[in-house]
Amino acid sequence: MVGASDGGTRPATAARIYDYYLGGTHNFPADREAAEAMMRVLPLGPQLARTNRAFLGRAVRYLAESGVRQFLDIGSGIPTVGNVHEIVQRVAPDARVVYVDIDPVAVAESLDLLKDNRLATAITGDLREPAAILTHPQVTELLDFDEPIGLLLAAVLHFVPDDDVAYRAVDQLRAALAPGSHLVASHATTDDVRHDQGDLDVAHDIYQHRTETPLGLRSRSRFERFFTGLDLVEPGLVWLPLWRPAPDDPQYFTDDPRRSAGLAAVGRVPRR
Template identity: 45%
Template sequence: MTRTQDWIPPGVDITTPSIARVYDYVLGGSHNFAVDRDTAETLKRIAPGLRRVARLNRAFMARAVRYQMAQGIRQFLDIGSGIPTVGNVHEIAQRIDPACRVVYLDRDPVAVAHSELMLEQTPGTGVVHADMRDFERVIGSAAVRQLIDFDEPVGLLFMLVLHWLPEESKPVELMGDYRDLLAPGSYLALTHATHDEQKQDLEDLGDAIRISRSADQVTPRTYEEILALIGDFELVEPGLVGCADWRADGPGAIADPSSNDYTYAGVARKT
């Protein structure tokens, strides 16, 4: 194995694209393969604003974490966290309070391996290799049991991940399980692809991902369908809006009306 590939975990299929690695490439990362880069370039030709969408998502995540910190949240569970890049949840949270605890979860082995390597010397952090659909495995994992106290408020993050769940995975029921787990005062922050404004682009993106043979297939949802994932949690102002519109006057805001049409973002509180 070459020196540039010694970060690849055993058994990784480098002939089939991974959405985690495609996203890493779109954000300018280096933990991806030719098949991921080819897929990303195809998707960018269909939706030229894709890189901006990824940046809007990261900027929203940072603002959402800082908002939750201001409300007293000191433990976070980042579901579908992906391959680490600049401005990860623990970096934002522990800069404000070094005692914050953060657990990252992903099913992609490259994302997990790189996260474990990055966090080796970082107290109060953990990594779980699991599929978010395996609820019992997630909450029963060693890192979650050691670092997350569900009797206290938790910040639960789903950044650009729930649209990879098809309807047959029963995402509304799954999200109900996660919401029921949380103590009052907890927060749910999410971003989710929508076809409310860019229906043709999202359909074309879905077709391209299917052709690429990726194991992940996108299921964009409407405003009302995304609200159903939030359930009875109370959305904080300004509600469920485009990523760039959520508290856009805060640090890290990016103005981009066209790319903003592809996703909804929101933060909701359990009362």
């Protein structure tokens, strides 16, 4: 585990809080304190993280099995169990992946893991500045925008709370995609919430005050707007555990999927 001597003064980040939830070791004291503070009000945090991670795994396996060979994963996080390149390159060894994250620790750890993988790389980038991502030399070198791409925005859009900024960014990214591309996204939601509002407010405050990425939950209809004009892949926009569940998934929230507090969907870019 990363200790105080190599990060004791760093503020917490969403990437490293998530890493802690997933049982990873790339987190600093401030991340662990923020995660523990949140778990005091929302003890299901680690289960939510694992449920989201499992959805991402199922979605990218589905895309790879459907023939998608290129992936742009924005808000990719710190490498952990079930990394996108591992899943898709198991299905198609020629699949290419570019990871993008705002957190330099996430990017450094990804690059370290990928040093022997010439078909995958990681860059620092901000979802709110899509043009810089789309024109980044490593993106244009590895990905061919004339061919289908899997655009992955898993558990990241709720760190872009401003609707105008978020919709504009996703529109710009989508405009660059060829027909047959897919948007994969998951999102923490305010809808049908099974958690106490006061507890959610505490979680909001922690991201607001201890990290540089404030949290902004969206309703189902506001999440759905990211998919306008796309063909939703079955079963459509659903609670995280309900998107094509697999037997080897963590079996959390199966009795009441709404308690996952997360929505997920995969949309396909139709022919023009």
